[in-house]
Amino acid sequence: MQPPTIDNDQALLPLDExxxxxxxxxxxxxxxxxxxxxxxxRPDKGILQVSLRAKDSKATLENPNPLTIGxxxxxxxxxxxxxxxxxxxxxQTRELRGLLIAKAFSEAGVMDDPVPGDARDPVQISESxxxx
Amino acid sequence: xxxxxxxxxxxDYVYATDAVTRAIEIFSGHCTVVVxxxxxxxxxxxxxxxxxxxxxxxxxxxxxxxxxxxxxxxxA
Numbered sequence: 027m028q029p030p031t032i033d034n035d036q037a038l039l040p041l042d043e044x045x046x047x048x049x050x051x052x053x054x055x056x057x058x059x060x061x062x063x064x065x066x067x068r069p070d071k072g073i074l075q076v077s078l079r080a081k082d083s084k085a086t087l088e089n090p091n092p093l094t095i096g097x098x099x100x101x102x103x104x105x106x107x108x109x110x111x112x113x114x115x116x117x118q119t120r121e122l123r124g125l126l127i128a129k130a131f132s133e134a135g136v137m138d139d140p141v142p143g144d145a146r147d148p149v150q151i152s153e154s155x156x157x158x
Numbered sequence: 159x160x161x162x163x164x165x166x167x168x169x170d171y172v173y174a175t176d177a178v179t180r181a182i183e184i185f186s187g188h189c190t191v192v193v194x195x196x197x198x199x200x201x202x203x204x205x206x207x208x209x210x211x212x213x214x215x216x217x218x219x220x221x222x223x224x225x226x227x228x229x230x231x232x233x234a
Contacts (some may be wrong), residue, residue: 055223
């Protein structure tokens with residue numbers, strides 16, 4: 027990953043799609059839209075460029091030490107790496123996860139076909155009909 | 159192209175056209191948005207209306223992006 031370009035209150039992050047998938051970039055951007063203004067452009071095929079600008083860049087009484095755009099850009103990169111790792115692990119363990127889920131459901135018996143007919147004895151059935 | 163600009167090229171690889179259309183409707187009380195077709199997407203020019211919040215362009219882009227992401231991830 028190239029280092030982000032910080033210009034005034036804005037960070038530009040060029041991201042190589044051979045390293046970071048579109049899904050990882052989108053999930054990360056979604057997470058950051060509460061703290062930053064985010065714009066994604068695609069200057070070239072295989073490159074996504076993310077522009078970040080902090081929403082609260084000025085100190086206030088409630089927030090006397092707002093995060094600088096440099097710190098936010100660093101957090102963005104960390105979170106992006108985290109998301110990409112999750113996606114990679116999800117793909118690598120997809121078959122195993124499917125097997126585990128299938129086994130769990132088969133042991134719980136919820137995947138068995140229901141027994142044909144009524145499981146109650148005929149006396150119970152006739153009593154319930156009389157009540158209705 | 160940066161967040162300081164007025165015109166933004168929204169690649170259809172990232173931004174869903176119907177999500178952008180929805181965002182334009184939602185923000186119509188705060189800004190006018192002119193749309194033009196470009197290669198691989200659309201270009202939007204955002205003009206804030208008088209009295210609109212200063213960062214209305216950023217809010218518009220965030221909204222369009224969030225709607226697009228929700229759409230992409232629900233299709234995945």
